[in-house]
Amino acid sequence: MRKLKIYIPSIKFPSISLTGGYCSLNCAHCGKHYLEGMLKVTRSSLVEYCKSLEREGYVGCLLSGGLDNRLKVPLDKFAEEIKVIKRETKLKLNAHVGFIDEKDLGWIKYVDAVSLDFVGADEVIKRVYKIDKTVKDYLKILDILTENGVRVAPHITIGLDFGKIWWEYKAIDMLVEYPIDVLVLDVLIPTKGSEMENVEKPMVEKSLEVVRYARERFDGELSIGCMRPLGKWRLEFDRGAILAGVDRITNPPRKVIEWAKTVREVEIIYECCVM
DSSP states (O other): OOOEEEEOGGGTOOEEETTTTOOSOOOTTTTTGGGTTSEEOOHHHHHHHHHHHHHTTOOEEEEEOOOOTTSBOOGGGGHHHHHHHHHHOOOEEEEEOBSOOGGGHHHHTTSSEEEEEOOOOHHHIIIIIOSSOOHHHHHHHHHHHHHTTOOEEEEEEETTBTTBOSTHHHHHHHHTTSOOSEEEEEEOOOOTTSTTTTSOOOOHHHHHHHHHHHHHHOOSEEEEOSOSOOHHHHHHHHHHHHHHTOSEEESOOHHHHHHHHHHSOEEEEOSOTTO
């Protein structure tokens, strides 16, 4: 079994929202909650802020935020700042982008990786995101990025359909046809204040079945992302995912890290798991 890479991004790889707490959507699983935990940086201060990160020993950051009325994270409005950051620092940049198009390639080529939330069923897109988009629209984003040499890491959230697990297998089957080197699996967290607040957490074993299927189908590196339930759920799931052969896992409990060292070779990395 290959070496297990354990990612702990919070120490040297912060998440930045470039829209503050704003998002034009109110998705059923999020309700804008996750923007609250990100650092808020304005356009005028972004370059200097990133330079200060480098001086303090950080290795990179996630550029993220809410979607605007174009259904994009408006990073195109920060294009010049992103170019300066890449020219004047050694920081690695991971970007959440939303529904980009060909015009965005001018600035996207400056980031090191694009993290793309991927949904493999039209009805789930409508139920959760409440937008007039289809799976074809997601595939078009992948086409644009991969055909132009942009490194993209698709993210699948297991249980995104109000805790039910079914479409994830179809999504994996679609994604393995693309030239991607890392596939990220998250798991639904029933989030307070969201429409899914009272949804049951996806069952650990059912979630692990998706992990095992992805491991069987995907030749690249399989990563467990930072979004998944905490507590006993995470302890059980993380152990099962490591035994299933995932290559990367983000923020596992300390008990899991110590246990993992007894079953696999382990490397700890203070970056985002798509780096």
